[in-house]
Amino acid sequence: MQINYLAVLASGISNMVIGFLWYGPLFGKKWMALSGYTEEQVKSMNPGPLYGQSFVAALLTYYILARFMAGTTTVMHGIETACLVWLGFVTTVQFTASLFSTRPKALYFLDTGYQFASFIAAGIIIALWR
Amino acid sequence: MNPVINYIAVVVSAVAKFALGAVWYGVLFGQKWMELTGMTEAKAAEANMGVTYGGAFVSYALQAYIMAHFVHYANAQDAKGGAQTGFWLWLGFTFVLLVQGTLFEQRSWTLLFINAGYELVSLLLMGIILASWKKKSPAAA
Numbered sequence: 001m002q003i004n005y006l007a008v009l010a011s012g013i014s015n016m017v018i019g020f021l022w023y024g025p026l027f028g029k030k031w032m033a034l035s036g037y038t039e040e041q042v043k044s045m046n047p048g049p050l051y052g053q054s055f056v057a058a059l060l061t062y063y064i065l066a067r068f069m070a071g072t073t074t075v076m077h078g079i080e081t082a083c084l085v086w087l088g089f090v091t092t093v094q095f096t097a098s099l100f101s102t103r104p105k106a107l108y109f110l111d112t113g114y115q116f117a118s119f120i121a122a123g124i125i126i127a128l129w130r
Numbered sequence: 131m132n133p134v135i136n137y138i139a140v141v142v143s144a145v146a147k148f149a150l151g152a153v154w155y156g157v158l159f160g161q162k163w164m165e166l167t168g169m170t171e172a173k174a175a176e177a178n179m180g181v182t183y184g185g186a187f188v189s190y191a192l193q194a195y196i197m198a199h200f201v202h203y204a205n206a207q208d209a210k211g212g213a214q215t216g217f218w219l220w221l222g223f224t225f226v227l228l229v230q231g232t233l234f235e236q237r238s239w240t241l242l243f244i245n246a247g248y249e250l251v252s253l254l255l256m257g258i259i260l261a262s263w264k265k266k267s268p269a270a271a
Contacts, residue, residue, distance in 0.1 A: 057230055
């Protein structure tokens, strides 16, 4: 099975870039209001190890996505597979977690929107860059 | 190229995940889960249980339906192949999602163990059901 590791790496990077935008300029304020985190709490986190660990975890996701996309040749097919993964194994898990918690439902939409954008981006990158 | 979906197996998979959830978050880890999430009987009672459990079941059924497609893509033909498909889907997507949530929200690793464990066992179970319970193809009849 041919895996383009550079495409996997690029997907991991795109996931981080989307994350910085999503939880920064785009919805950072909204996320803090919904999750109850304060600016001080966020600043007190140690971002190095946090982003590092998260990046490594994301690489695992895109490596396995690339394996499931082994027969994918078109961008549309890539987007379709990424959508199915998101729908079947990401948003459903976030949705049930939200159902069984007292957290605001808007937080579910914010978080799952980020996952959706990341998976679409990865589906396109992996399909195009073979 | 569209897979033949055995809808009975999809529904049975969703029921299996639901039943496992009752055992997992009830008898096995219910006490610990409530302690770690700060959920109390009183808070739980405020929610509309019909909506909560109904929503969960619909979400499990959707997951099983999509999983049936992946079992087909992976060409899993028996219990072993189904379990393998379930494992990769869990590791790549559900597990990573839960780990990242734990990291950024600085939540307890014990809670991750409970939640990720439930997802692992249920995806293995669903993979086994979906891969081994195939509709008889009309050609073979």
